[in-house]
Amino acid sequence: MSFVPMKSRSRDLHVWFRAHPDLFVAERSGRQLLFWSIVASAMVASALLVYLNPEETVELLGGRVRSGLAIAAVFALPPVIFVVSVVMILRRAQRWRIRGGDVLTNPLVVGIDKEFPVDTLVSAIRDGGEETIVSALTAAHRRPADDRIVTVFASAADRVLYIAVLRVDGEIVWIDEEPLRAGDRFVDLKKLDSAARLNARRV
Structure with a gap:
C-alpha cells in the first residue's frame, strides 16, 4: 500500500x-516533570507567604511609593509562574x-x-x-x-x-x-x- x-x-x-x-x-521527561513540579511548589509557597502577609511584604520592599513595580511583581508573578508550571506538567508527551x-x-x-x-x-x-x-x-x-x-x-x-x-x-x-x-x-x-x-x- x-x-x-x-x-x-x-x-x-x-x-x-x-x-x-x-x-x-x-x-514525558521525568527530569522536566520534576523541574516544573518543584517550580510550581515553590510558587505556591511564595504566593502563600505574600498573600498571608501583604503589609509585611510591602514594608519589606520599601513601601508602595518606593517599590511600586517590585510589589506588583511579587504579588502577580507567583500565580502566573504557577499556571505556566501546571501547563508544562500537563502538556502532551514531548519525547518518544x-x-x-x-x-x-x-x-x-x-x-x-x-x-x-x-x-x-x-x-x-x-x-x-x-x-x-x-x-x-x-x-x-x-x-x-x-x-x-x-x-x-x-x-x-x-x-x-x-x-x-x-x-x-x-x-x-x-x-x-x-x-x-x-x-x-x-x-x-x-x-x-x-x-x-x-x-x-x-x-
Whole structure:
C-alpha cells in the first residue's frame, strides 16, 4: 500500500510516531516533570507567604511609593509562574521511545532549498561512511533554506536511525514519503553535523 502524505504543524516526526503505536511509545521527561513540579511548589509557597502577609511584604520592599513595580511583581508573578508550571506538567508527551527500547533523540535537523539533491544527502546518512556524511552535510549547510528539512531521530542503544524529509508549505509541514529506517547502523550525527558546519563556514 502506498504511503499517504501526513500533515503536521511541527517540524519533527511526532505525527508519524503517533501513527505507529506498535513501534513507538510517547512519554514525558521525568527530569522536566520534576523541574516544573518543584517550580510550581515553590510558587505556591511564595504566593502563600505574600498573600498571608501583604503589609509585611510591602514594608519589606520599601513601601508602595518606593517599590511600586517590585510589589506588583511579587504579588502577580507567583500565580502566573504557577499556571505556566501546571501547563508544562500537563502538556502532551514531548519525547518518544522505541517500544521495548530506548528514547529517541533528534541529533540532526538541516534545512535546504528545493533544488538541493536531497536523495544524495539521505543516501549518505543511510549508507555512507563518516567522511561521506560530513561531505554531504557540508554541501547542505552551504545552501541553507526552508523548503525541505532533513531530520533524523536516533537511538544509540537500539542502533537505529529514522531518516525523514519534510516539505515545508507555509505553516504546514508535509511528510510525503515514509521515513527510512537504517537498522543495525548507528553513527554519531551530532558530532558529524558539527564538523560539517565548521567546514561550511570555512568557505
